Amino acid sequence: MKKMSSSETKAARIVHGVVVEILYTVALGLLGTCICMIVAVLAK
Amino acid sequence: MKTRFGWHDLSIVLHYTGRILAGLSLLCLIPAFSSLVAGEFAVAVDFMISFGAMLTLGSGFAAFAPNGKRPGWVHGMTTAGLSWLFAMVVAALPYWLSSHYNSYLDAMFDVMSGLTTTGLVLLQDLDHVSIGINMWRHILTFVGGQGIIVLALALFTDSSGGGYGFYVGEGKDERLFPSVMHTAKSIWRISILYLVIGTMMFWFAGIQIGLTPIRAFLHGFWMYMATWSTGGFAPMSQNVLYYHSTLYQILTFIFFTLGSFNFALHAAVLRGNRRELLKNTETVSFTITMSLTLMVVIWSLTKLHVYPDLVAQIRKGFYHLASAHTTTGFMTIYPQQLANEWGDSAIAAVIIAMMIGGSACSTAGGFKGLRIGILVKAVLQETKRLMRPSSSIVVQKYSYHGVRALSEQQVRNAALVVLLYIAIFAVAVVGGCLAGFPLLESAFEAASVTGNVGLSIGVTSTTIPAGLKILYIFNMWAGRLEFMAVLASMGFIGIFFTRRKI
Amino acid sequence: MALWLAGFLPSFGGEPITGEIKSAAAIPVSRLVEKAASFDGSVVTIEGEIVGDVMKRGLYEWICVLDNGTAIGVWSDSASIYHGMIIGSYSSSGDTVRVTGVFHRACNDHGADLDIHLRTIERLAPGTETVHPVQKGRAIAAIMFCVSGGLFTFFWKRKETGS
Numbered sequence: 001m002k003k004m005s006s007s008e009t010k011a012a013r014i015v016h017g018v019v020v021e022i023l024y025t026v027a028l029g030l031l032g033t034c035i036c037m038i039v040a041v042l043a044k
Numbered sequence: 045m046k047t048r049f050g051w052h053d054l055s056i057v058l059h060y061t062g063r064i065l066a067g068l069s070l071l072c073l074i075p076a077f078s079s080l081v082a083g084e085f086a087v088a089v090d091f092m093i094s095f096g097a098m099l100t101l102g103s104g105f106a107a108f109a110p111n112g113k114r115p116g117w118v119h120g121m122t123t124a125g126l127s128w129l130f131a132m133v134v135a136a137l138p139y140w141l142s143s144h145y146n147s148y149l150d151a152m153f154d155v156m157s158g159l160t161t162t163g164l165v166l167l168q169d170l171d172h173v174s175i176g177i178n179m180w181r182h183i184l185t186f187v188g189g190q191g192i193i194v195l196a197l198a199l200f201t202d203s204s205g206g207g208y209g210f211y212v213g214e215g216k217d218e219r220l221f222p223s224v225m226h227t228a229k230s231i232w233r234i235s236i237l238y239l240v241i242g243t244m245m246f247w248f249a250g251i252q253i254g255l256t257p258i259r260a261f262l263h264g265f266w267m268y269m270a271t272w273s274t275g276g277f278a279p280m281s282q283n284v285l286y287y288h289s290t291l292y293q294i295l296t297f298i299f300f301t302l303g304s305f306n307f308a309l310h311a312a313v314l315r316g317n318r319r320e321l322l323k324n325t326e327t328v329s330f331t332i333t334m335s336l337t338l339m340v341v342i343w344s345l346t347k348l349h350v351y352p353d354l355v356a357q358i359r360k361g362f363y364h365l366a367s368a369h370t371t372t373g374f375m376t377i378y379p380q381q382l383a384n385e386w387g388d389s390a391i392a393a394v395i396i397a398m399m400i401g402g403s404a405c406s407t408a409g410g411f412k413g414l415r416i417g418i419l420v421k422a423v424l425q426e427t428k429r430l431m432r433p434s435s436s437i438v439v440q441k442y443s444y445h446g447v448r449a450l451s452e453q454q455v456r457n458a459a460l461v462v463l464l465y466i467a468i469f470a471v472a473v474v475g476g477c478l479a480g481f482p483l484l485e486s487a488f489e490a491a492s493v494t495g496n497v498g499l500s501i502g503v504t505s506t507t508i509p510a511g512l513k514i515l516y517i518f519n520m521w522a523g524r525l526e527f528m529a530v531l532a533s534m535g536f537i538g539i540f541f542t543r544r545k546i
Numbered sequence: 547m548a549l550w551l552a553g554f555l556p557s558f559g560g561e562p563i564t565g566e567i568k569s570a571a572a573i574p575v576s577r578l579v580e581k582a583a584s585f586d587g588s589v590v591t592i593e594g595e596i597v598g599d600v601m602k603r604g605l606y607e608w609i610c611v612l613d614n615g616t617a618i619g620v621w622s623d624s625a626s627i628y629h630g631m632i633i634g635s636y637s638s639s640g641d642t643v644r645v646t647g648v649f650h651r652a653c654n655d656h657g658a659d660l661d662i663h664l665r666t667i668e669r670l671a672p673g674t675e676t677v678h679p680v681q682k683g684r685a686i687a688a689i690m691f692c693v694s695g696g697l698f699t700f701f702w703k704r705k706e707t708g709s
Contacts, residue, residue, distance in 0.1 A: 028334075032362045040342055043342070090688075096691025097695075106702045172636055254600075254603050355658075
């Protein structure tokens with residue numbers, strides 16, 4: 001398998017990092033959605 | 045050793061302030077160019093007037109103030125503080141020339157609101173504003189989010205020794221790299237990376253929701269800049285409500301949450317340290333405080349039957365709470381609806397979220413999650429100390445790019461800044477009440493201004509007294525710079541004019 | 547799920563035929579917003595200028611009506627909107643229209659947005675082009691400031707290289 005150059009490794013790390021960060025915020029959004037669901041049910 | 049500041053110190057401060065203003069003048073060329081392309085020739089002329097005036101003032105200061113002495117810590121901090129005030133005065137010129145403002149004070153208010161990424165607006169008739177002015181508004185908020193000093197450090201590589209003082213004076217003390225110049229460049233690289241990604245995503249979303257490709261690009265570019273900088277400006281008067289789009293709301297949620305994260309956290313994750321997202325004191329404290337305040341908001345909205353169903357509660361309740369906590373200030377409801385429909389407990393929770401704010405060394409405002417985390421850890425440490433024998437030593441740890449031991453100095457610094465935030469918040473609440481607004485509404489607007497949020501409950505308008513506008517400008521400025529540069533500037537001017545030694 | 551998709555799918559289903567008609571006279575949009583609860587679900591009439599964009603979403607579209615500083619979104623099927631609409635912006639003032647429709651404080655179809663679902667639209671006055679001529683005085687000021695900025699910068703850089 002062809003070894004990645006350092007710039008390719010760096011680019012891959014940056015892309016991976018961006019994707020991870022976006023997924024983290026999506027996860028925060030889902031957490032907030034779950035909290036909304038639970039609290040709305042309890043408050044009724 | 046007693047300190048006194050003389051003309052030589054003032055000339056150092058003015059010299060560097062001049063360099064920053066000269067650099068800021070170059071930003072005028074962006075809206076000037078976009079106005080030319082759009083055929084708005086009168087607007088392009090206004091921006092060339094502003095460019096020339098800012099360049100004249102900036103280079104005048106830089107030329108006539110000698111640069112023989114290396115700037116010290118105080119020079120850096122004072123320059124950071126004063127350059128923001130000078131920037132507010134000169135950057136208001138394009139606004140004033142546009143005839144969309146009732147007074148020059150209103151124009152300065154909007155500049156400070158943009159630079160501090162607050163997002164409150166006194167501009168009249170936003171829906172008829174030129175492309176050039178909209179470009180200027182959003183560029184100011186994008187540059188202000190990163191910091192005008194950070195921009196200057198990134199671009200003007202004069203390796204002066206006082207660089208760290210300038211950097212810290214702008215409310216950042218996180219060094220991504222040993223060199224502060226390198227740190228500033230890294231902050232901009234991260235921001236530009238996300239600018240490209242975010243603009244593309246917003247552009248695509250804009251076309252999906254029915255905007256023409258050119259309008260979708262412009263709106264995407266502007267909305268991305270306002271979102272990442274947690275500024276909260278929007279090109280239309282209805283703010284995010286204008287788009288009537290779940291997709292736009294999701295994208296703004298993603299990018300304003302990311303914008304509220306510490307740049308050091310971004311750097312760590314982009315270097316491959318993904319675990320930091322989960323372990324970091326700031327992200328943990330943000331998740332906890334947002335969850336707690338969200339529970340109060342949703343409970344209140346459900347009890348009052350404000351929204352018809354769960355989806356509506358999420359799109360309104362959760363979205364506005366997140367917008368408040370990240371100190372962005374985007375709204376999909378009218379300020380009057382917030383005042384009339386949300387109820388006191390939901391509004392109180394939003395006030396608390398606004399005051400807590402986002403992460404340190406980010407584009408967000410408020411106390412910052414790190415300080416909340418430090419103070420909570422300090423309370424735990426004290427509790428442990430009480431429970432254990434008096435001779436025992438209690439070491440409290442917290443996770444922040446590695447495990448660190450909590451020190452008395454850190455607790456003291458965190459408590460002092462939080463106390464100062466609360467003090468200027470209280471003054472703004474009293475100011476609002478004196479201007480005739482009810483207590484809760486005054487508190488809401490005061491929190492919005494002090495935390496650089498930009499959500500409005502209807503207090504901020506062009507008709508409020510000039511004194512309240514000036515008070516709000518001060519709070520935006522002090523809150524954004526986190527007091528050090530403000531105290532340094534006030535101390536420097538006081539010592540200079542009274543010729544005292546301290 | 548259907549409600550969640552409301553942001554980027556057109557709204558299906560029509561409005562109920564019956565709806566209390568609050569007033570045949572135009573109501574200021576600011577008053578609608580202020581007293582949203584009392585107007586919720588009613589047929590209302592507003593007058594204002596079309597601004598912003600016509601956002602087409604399938605067979606439907608959003609228009610934005612600005613009335614004395616307060617704007618409101620109006621949702622309509624494309625067939626109901628007349629052709630040749632002039633939209634207000636920097637370079638034009640938009641058509642002045644009279645819109646009648648059902649007002650929603652928190653629209654079920656549109657993620658609880660405050661909006662009006664259009665029934666009828668009538669153009670009261672056509673939009674006009676707004677001219678912003680370049681003022682001679684400002685053009686001269688621009689040249690003078692740019693020249694002075696250039697001179698001061700030259701003087702500053704020369705002083706710096708000299709020292």
